[in-house]
Amino acid sequence: MGETFSVSVEGVLKSFDGTPAVNDVSLKVRKGEFLTLLGPSGCGKTTLLNLIAGFLQPERGEIFIENELVTHTPPYLRSIGMVFQNYALFPHMTVAQNVAFGLKMRKVPAPKIAKRVADALEMVRLPHLGARTPRQLSGGQQQRVALARALVINPKVVLLDEPFSAIDKNLRAEMQVELKQIQKRVGITTLFVTHDQSEALSLSDRIAVMSHGRIEQLSEPAQLYRNPATSFVASFIGDINKLPCRLVSVSDAEAAFEFGGIQARLAASHAEGFSPGSEAVLYVRPEELTLLDAGDPAANFGAATVDTHVYQGTHVDVYVRYDDGRVLRARHPGFEAIERFPAGGRVGVSANLERAFLFPAS
Amino acid sequence: MTPDRRPAYFAWFILPALFLAVALVASLASLLQFGFREHIPGSLKVGGFTLENFGRMSDWVYLRVFIDSLLLSGCTAIANLLLGYPLAYALVRSRSSLLKSTILITTIVPMFTGDIVRTYSWLVVLGKNGFINGGLKSIGAIDTPFELLYTPLGVTIALVQYSLPIMVIILAAAISHIDVAFEKAAASLGASPLEVLWNVTLPLSMPGILSGTVTIFAWTLSAFATPQLVGGGKVNMISNMVYQLGFSNFDFPFAAVLSMVALALVFLVLYFMGLGLRRLERVGLH
Numbered sequence: 001m002g003e004t005f006s007v008s009v010e011g012v013l014k015s016f017d018g019t020p021a022v023n024d025v026s027l028k029v030r031k032g033e034f035l036t037l038l039g040p041s042g043c044g045k046t047t048l049l050n051l052i053a054g055f056l057q058p059e060r061g062e063i064f065i066e067n068e069l070v071t072h073t074p075p076y077l078r079s080i081g082m083v084f085q086n087y088a089l090f091p092h093m094t095v096a097q098n099v100a101f102g103l104k105m106r107k108v109p110a111p112k113i114a115k116r117v118a119d120a121l122e123m124v125r126l127p128h129l130g131a132r133t134p135r136q137l138s139g140g141q142q143q144r145v146a147l148a149r150a151l152v153i154n155p156k157v158v159l160l161d162e163p164f165s166a167i168d169k170n171l172r173a174e175m176q177v178e179l180k181q182i183q184k185r186v187g188i189t190t191l192f193v194t195h196d197q198s199e200a201l202s203l204s205d206r207i208a209v210m211s212h213g214r215i216e217q218l219s220e221p222a223q224l225y226r227n228p229a230t231s232f233v234a235s236f237i238g239d240i241n242k243l244p245c246r247l248v249s250v251s252d253a254e255a256a257f258e259f260g261g262i263q264a265r266l267a268a269s270h271a272e273g274f275s276p277g278s279e280a281v282l283y284v285r286p287e288e289l290t291l292l293d294a295g296d297p298a299a300n301f302g303a304a305t306v307d308t309h310v311y312q313g314t315h316v317d318v319y320v321r322y323d324d325g326r327v328l329r330a331r332h333p334g335f336e337a338i339e340r341f342p343a344g345g346r347v348g349v350s351a352n353l354e355r356a357f358l359f360p361a362s
Numbered sequence: 363m364t365p366d367r368r369p370a371y372f373a374w375f376i377l378p379a380l381f382l383a384v385a386l387v388a389s390l391a392s393l394l395q396f397g398f399r400e401h402i403p404g405s406l407k408v409g410g411f412t413l414e415n416f417g418r419m420s421d422w423v424y425l426r427v428f429i430d431s432l433l434l435s436g437c438t439a440i441a442n443l444l445l446g447y448p449l450a451y452a453l454v455r456s457r458s459s460l461l462k463s464t465i466l467i468t469t470i471v472p473m474f475t476g477d478i479v480r481t482y483s484w485l486v487v488l489g490k491n492g493f494i495n496g497g498l499k500s501i502g503a504i505d506t507p508f509e510l511l512y513t514p515l516g517v518t519i520a521l522v523q524y525s526l527p528i529m530v531i532i533l534a535a536a537i538s539h540i541d542v543a544f545e546k547a548a549a550s551l552g553a554s555p556l557e558v559l560w561n562v563t564l565p566l567s568m569p570g571i572l573s574g575t576v577t578i579f580a581w582t583l584s585a586f587a588t589p590q591l592v593g594g595g596k597v598n599m600i601s602n603m604v605y606q607l608g609f610s611n612f613d614f615p616f617a618a619v620l621s622m623v624a625l626a627l628v629f630l631v632l633y634f635m636g637l638g639l640r641r642l643e644r645v646g647l648h
């Protein structure tokens with residue numbers, strides 16, 4: 001038996017003109033979970049969503065919705081709710097008629113429809129706008145109606161394709177909070193698509209990072225940031241320094257690597273699968289780099305010259321240049337670093353290599 | 363969206379339009395004045411001022427042609443809609459390029475063959491020993507041939523084929539403006555393809571349906587070559603009557619009156635279409 005998943009995608013392949021848009025993807029969405037597909041433009045997020053919704057058929061693989069095989073079931077028999085980027089509210093119907101549409105198609109008796117439409121509009125805090133047409137609503141209100149319309153049919157899963165990309169920034173934050181609240185309260189399984197990583201990190205229970213039609217990593221938001229599985233995830237989530245280097249020695253306890261005449265060590269667990277002499281790229285986040293006064297013996301990452309500062313409000317990014325020309329970004333909280341490490345001055349660099357990631361050079 | 367500042371030379375573009383307008387108004391005015399002149403039988407010359415021509419309008423013989431014309435145009439418009447909508451829908455939404463090209467070639471291309479050629483082809487197709495009757499006879503479906511040529515049905519068939527390209531173009535334009543997201547949303551909410559068509563696509567194509575039907579109606583109301591040839595004098599529309607009065611009887615004054623009435627009728631129809639479109643716009647369509 002095992003766990004019932006709201007959506008199971010198993011080895012699905014879909015290509016357009018011979019080029020795979022979704023390439024051998026497997027994905028299990030748990031009941032009540034908020035799962036986000038995150039990835040750059042063109043990586044296949046919408047295609048995957050359309051496959052799950054039934055607007056596209058895969059060439060290979062199967063799709064299940066609550067243990068029911070739906071790979072070739074048309075969309076209208078799948079019991080999914082969908083929210084589109086531009087809401088797609090029917091312009092020739094009132095708000096109430098829009099929300100009622102799914103119930104009408106399900107032949108729910110009229111009095112029940114009225115009650116459920118009223119409840120749904122109550123849920124999205126628009127109880128008195130039922131008689132308006134979509135045109136008479138603001139973007140945020142239309143968004144809520146679209147959500148009410150998708151949820152009122154009690155779908156097994158609701159799919160949202162970049163629902164906030166057409167809303168201005170302030171309202172977007174507000175709508176994100178509201179979506180999350182409604183999702184938790186209703187307990188609806190949610191599959192959300194975005195290319196905005198901060199949106200994904202703040203909303204999701206789990207995130208599937210996609211690239212070139214594949215899922216690179218599927219894990220909790222914090223894990224993506226602290227434990228990226230691939231170099232793509234490491235560079236896609238958050239800011240990170242990439243440092244091409246070469247392994248010098250690998251022992252049971254630690255591995256030593258070298259870049260630009262500087263040697264550093266990190267735990268052997270971080271360098272599994274590497275042998276001495278192999279080329280690699282070290283990924284280290286700016287906040288794991290600390291600048292020290294020149295000559296400080298704690299500098300385990302060599303000495304460099306300060307290039308520029310970029311003040312970011314809560315922190316300062318200091319760009320330092322090594323003698324061989326490579327530039328790293330170090331992040332210091334507050335703004336004191338601007339005065340302490342003036343441009344052109346020599347500094348020692350300390351790196352917390354416990355939090356660094358080593359990937360093979362591609 | 364439209365640029366605020368247009369180049370100043372755009373103003374000169376009004377000149378050709380102005381020229382056309384002046385020419386049109388002048389000829390209409392000359393037509394109008396004919397309507398108020400006495401007819402001198404057997405002569406191309408016209409007499410003095412009279413209102414008698416308008417009185418003759420109430421004669422059943424002429425009213426009947428008007429009613430027939432309205433009915434023929436109405437049937438043509440409706441048949442066009444029923445035939446044209448599926449074609450236009452498939453043209454816009456089909457993923458098969460073969461189907462698209464087939465529709466384009468069979469419906470749009472005949473538009474470029476010209477009035478007379480097309481109408482003569484219909485004589486061949488509709489005649490007693492023509493394509494349809496011959497075909498039906500050879501498979502033994504009928505003994506005596508259908509009367510199609512010189513009947514209202516034959517004229518309607520020819521008129522439908524004549525105007526179908528325009529209908530398909532207007533409807534296809536309207537349907538292509540409908541965001542597929544509406545149809546996908548409806549499907550995700552549980553609407554079958556037929557329910558999507560009925561509840562979403564059709565209502566959203568209303569502006570196209572209205573302007574297409576009205577355009578075809580107004581256009582076929584002034585049809586001349588098709589009823590002249592396929593109707594063969596037995597099915598007369600307004601233009602045929604005007605032609606006969608003007609060029610067989612040389613009754614220019616009365617022909618002018620009939621033309622003006624027909625023109626007024628078309629304007630009236632277009633006015634109602636404008637009203638309809640404005641209403642659709644108010645509910646967010648168009």
Ligand SMILES: Nc1ncnc2c1ncn2[C@@H]1O[C@H](COP(=O)(O)OP(=O)(O)OP(=O)(O)O)[C@@H](O)[C@H]1O
Pocket residue numbers: 016017020021039040041042043044045046047048195
């Ligand atoms: N109908 C189609 N025909 C041909 N190619 C398509 C079609 N739909 C998508 N593609 C291609 O498949 C790839 C994935 O597209 P998809 O729309 O799934 O990307 P996405 O991740 O949603 O991107 P975005 O963030 O820009 O919306 C792209 O390379 C795209 O060009």
Ligand SMILES: [Mg+2]
Pocket residue numbers: 045046047161
């Ligand atoms: Mg997309």
